[in-house]
Amino acid sequence: MFVLAEPATQPQADVWSNLDMAAIKESLTTTGVWAPADQQAALKELVQQADADGHSLHVVVLDQSYPKFTAYRDIATELQSQVGGTVLVFGPSGSGTASSEFSRVQLEDASSDVTKGSTATQAATQMYHKAVDPNVNWNGVTIGLIVLVVIGAVIARLQMKRKRRAESDQVPAAVGGGSDDGEPDDGAPSS
Structure with a gap:
């Protein structure tokens, strides 16, 4: 038998079983932050700013590396299901x-704009601001352009009708006014 890939034998959570998820959840519930002491003040300030903006932001900074590149997203998803809002790990x-507040596209876009070499505090700040910055609403732009084209077409049509009406009012006066001798034209050829 030829095996191409071995199925995963451990559940996802076993990858980060060394984390005290209950303690992290408790910290996120009370302060919004789980991070080393030297980063907590700045991150708490960001969480408070997000709260003032009407967003529930939670930031986790870990010192563990994981072999799976998706481990941090999985941790964020697990924590977000427990605390709600947006979780950055x-x-x-x-x-x-x-996040339940921002789409996956917004989050990925915000993640891709983080300056290389940023600290977790800098990265969290950049990601949050990118996620909340107003994005172009392409649906609105498209609808606006369609409405503009329709209005332009209506105006052009009305101007064309007005021009034709003005031309048709001028033509009968010039053509059907009678002969030059003052007698009405009866339509018969003159001899």
Whole structure:
């Protein structure tokens, strides 16, 4: 028998079984942050700013590296299901996000714009601001352009009708006014 790939034998959570998820959840519930002491103040300030903006932001900074590049996203998803809002997880070998407030596209876009070499605090700040910055609403732009074209077409049609009406009012006066001798034209050829 030829085996191409071995099925995963461990559940996802076993990858990060060394984490105290209950303690992380408790910290996120009370302060919004789980991070080393030297990063907590700045991250708590970001969480408070997000709260003032009407968003529930939670930031986790881990010192563990994981072999699976999706581990941080899986951790974020697990925590987000427990605390809600938006969860950003940072570690030495990557980051992960999960949110009920922002779409996956917004989160991925925000992640891709993080400056290389940023600290977790800088990255979290950049990601949050990118996620909440107003994005172009292409549906609105498209609808606006369609409405503009329709209005332009209606105006052009009305101008064309007005021009034709003006031309038709001028033509009968010039053509049907009678002969030059003052007698009405009866339509018979003159001899």
